[in-house]
Every structure is written in C-alpha cells, then in structure tokens.
Amino acid sequence: MAVELEQLCAVVLPLARQELLPRFNRVAAAVKADGSVVTEADLACQQAVSAALAAHWPQIPLLGEEMTTAEQQRLLADSAAGLWCLDPLDGTSNFAAGIPYFALALAYIRHGEVQLGLVYDPVRDECFSAARGQGAWLNGVPLRTRATGLALARCVALVDFKRLTPALATRLACSPPFASQRNFGSSALDWCQLAAGRGQLYLHGRQNLWDYAAGSLILAEAGGCAETLQGEPVLHVGLQPRSVVATLDPALFGPWRAWIAAAGG
Incomplete structure (x- = not known):
C-alpha cells in the first residue's frame, strides 16, 4: 500500500x-x-x-x-x-x-x-x-534553493552550542564567522526554518533519528546541503546520535564547513 x-x-x-x-x-x-x-x-x-x-x-x-x-x-x-x-x-x-x-x-x-x-x-x-x-x-x-549571494559574515546561523565541543563552542561565541546566531530549541523545526530560508547556516552537535529524519529530507528536497562534523551523510538508521552541518544555499556550504574544520570541529 x-x-x-x-x-x-x-x-x-x-x-x-x-x-x-x-x-x-x-x-x-x-x-x-x-x-x-x-x-x-x-x-x-x-x-x-x-x-x-x-x-x-x-x-x-x-x-x-x-x-x-x-x-x-x-x-x-x-x-x-x-x-x-x-x-x-x-x-x-x-x-x-x-x-x-x-x-x-x-x-x-x-x-x-x-x-x-x-x-x-x-x-x-x-x-x-x-x-x-x-x-x-x-x-x-x-x-526551493535560493542563491543568497551572501558571504559568511552576513549570514544568520542556527547554532546549538550545548552539544558542541567546548573548543568549537568557544570559538563560535568569541570569534563568529557569521553576522548573528539563533537557537530556538526544536531541532526538527530548525531544519525546516533553514529549508524556508529563515537563516542561512546550521550547526548542531547531537541529534537523534527522530530529531533529524523528517527535517533532513525536507532540507535536501529544498536543495540544501548537510553532513555530519565527520563529513558523513547525516542519515543513519540507528540510535547513534548524529551531528549536523548544513546550509540551504550550496555556495555557502564549503566556506561554512571549512571554517568549522579550521576551528576544530
């Protein structure tokens, strides 16, 4: 059926x-x-x-x-x-x-x-x-994906600091590469806000399958990009939590991912 x-x-x-x-x-x-x-x-x-x-x-x-x-x-x-x-x-x-x-x-x-x-x-x-x-x-x-034409320095980032390593969280808080940061408290909705263009960057250190399964498909079908901090696909059909690095605009994904890697993420 x-x-x-x-x-x-x-x-x-x-x-x-x-x-x-x-x-x-x-x-x-x-x-x-x-x-x-x-x-x-x-x-x-x-x-x-x-x-x-x-x-x-x-x-x-x-x-x-x-x-x-x-x-x-x-x-x-x-x-x-x-x-x-x-x-x-x-x-x-x-x-x-x-x-x-x-x-x-x-x-x-x-x-x-x-x-x-x-x-x-x-x-x-x-x-x-x-x-x-x-x-x-x-x-x-x-x-649908919208090319923002923005540099990282002009982006709004959805970042959950709580589940990041102290070193990465400190670097993001003290020397952020973006213009502004938000953390709203619902992982599933955060994926969707990104897919709707209500923010340009996303970072989360630890999500469960039910937190990201629906949202990850919504972002992907909207044309966005996502992977874990280890560079793996986010989706893993299991109970092991997964990290998330994501953007809606593919042109922002490389610079965002590179900055996080350089910061120790």
Missing part, C-alpha cells in the same frame, strides 16, 4: 492540534533518564498518532521517541520493509515553559532512506513536508 503525503498530512495534522495545543503550558513536565523532558502531551500525542497510522497503514510499524530503547532497537533491526519514525513533540522544554516553538515530526523510512517527511508547527499552523525525489513544501507552496 503506497503512502501518499497529502493523505498523511490529513491524518496527522488534526491530531497534533488536538493533542498538543490544549495542553500547551498547562501540563507538568518530568525528566527522563537521559536528562530530557517529557510531558503528558508527548505521550498522548504519540498514542493518538500511532493509533491513527496503524488504522490507515497497518503493515507499517512505528518507532516513537517515547518508546523504550529496547523497543526502538527491535524495530530498527527489522526496518527494511519500512517504518514510521515519530517525535510527537519536538521542543518539549519550550512546550513545558510556555515558549511557542515546538512541533510534531514524522518520517517514513524504507530501504535505509527517508521517503516522506512531515514537520508540523501547530502554533503557526505551518506544515513542512517532503517526498523523496518530488520536492519540499510549506503549506503546499514549494520550497
């Missing part, structure tokens, strides 16, 4: 609005074993989306962020036929603190590649989506 992006959006978006918005800034947060935050909204949204996907595509299993590591590993070991990868609430710390920057992120992975990606921001009602080889969209409008 083929999975159509339009149908997927129709199934998932109403659930994200229903499960997340009424709970925004109204639920208590707990801390998981890995130090990350989880709320009732994470669990309720994952349960609702999982049930809806199973009803429409019963043959495709779902790997969710809020599953145990053992469950996730079991699913990945048998993922060749395809699976969903869901982060029901990316930006949970923002959500719990009342900061309106969070999203649901969903990817369909098959044969080791992301085939479909969907990131939905219910606060702004913005749906970023992509289908492999077919393009990327924001609320149905195509996202």
Whole structure:
C-alpha cells in the first residue's frame, strides 16, 4: 500500500492540534533518564498518532521517541520493509515553559532512506513536508534553493552550542564567522526554518533519528546541503546520535564547513 503525503498530512495534522495545543503550558513536565523532558502531551500525542497510522497503514510499524530503547532497537533491526519514525513533540522544554516553538515530526523510512517527511508547527499552523525525489513544501507552496549571494559574515546561523565541543563552542561565541546566531530549541523545526530560508547556516552537535529524519529530507528536497562534523551523510538508521552541518544555499556550504574544520570541529 503506497503512502501518499497529502493523505498523511490529513491524518496527522488534526491530531497534533488536538493533542498538543490544549495542553500547551498547562501540563507538568518530568525528566527522563537521559536528562530530557517529557510531558503528558508527548505521550498522548504519540498514542493518538500511532493509533491513527496503524488504522490507515497497518503493515507499517512505528518507532516513537517515547518508546523504550529496547523497543526502538527491535524495530530498527527489522526496518527494511519500512517504518514510521515519530517525535510527537519536538521542543518539549519550550512546550513545558510556555515558549511557542515546538512541533510534531514524522518520517517514513524504507530501504535505509527517508521517503516522506512531515514537520508540523501547530502554533503557526505551518506544515513542512517532503517526498523523496518530488520536492519540499510549506503549506503546499514549494520550497526551493535560493542563491543568497551572501558571504559568511552576513549570514544568520542556527547554532546549538550545548552539544558542541567546548573548543568549537568557544570559538563560535568569541570569534563568529557569521553576522548573528539563533537557537530556538526544536531541532526538527530548525531544519525546516533553514529549508524556508529563515537563516542561512546550521550547526548542531547531537541529534537523534527522530530529531533529524523528517527535517533532513525536507532540507535536501529544498536543495540544501548537510553532513555530519565527520563529513558523513547525516542519515543513519540507528540510535547513534548524529551531528549536523548544513546550509540551504550550496555556495555557502564549503566556506561554512571549512571554517568549522579550521576551528576544530
């Protein structure tokens, strides 16, 4: 059974609005074993989306962020036929603190590649989506590479300092090659802001599969470039976290990557 992006959006978006918005800034947060935050909204949204996907595509299993590591590993070991990868609430710390920057992120992975990606921001009602080889969209409008003509010194960079090495983080903070820096607190949405041209550079030291799977396809289909700090493809269908160096404009990727390498990244 083929999975159509339009149908997927129709199934998932109403659930994200229903499960997340009424709970925004109204639920208590707990801390998981890995130090990350989880709320009732994470669990309720994952349960609702999982049930809806199973009803429409019963043959495709779902790997969710809020599953145990053992469950996730079991699913990945048998993922060749395809699976969903869901982060029901990316930006949970923002959500719990009342900061309106969070999203649901969903990817369909098959044969080791992301085939479909969907990131939905219910606060702004913005749906970023992509289908492999077919393009990327924001609320149905195509996202395409735009040559900026900018030097690094004039760029806005989306940088998560927390997960970088102290040496690289210090160099970026004290001698940045860009004009301005932002860190919004949702990896999935950051990929999409880059794909939409709301910033020119991106750097993150550690993301999980559910953080980057959907967003990496959206950026790639918009014409952007990305790799890890080690120069490898970002996508790896496993639980090992991955770093990200990315730009939307391919002309900026080489200079950005070279500066990071020279700085010890």
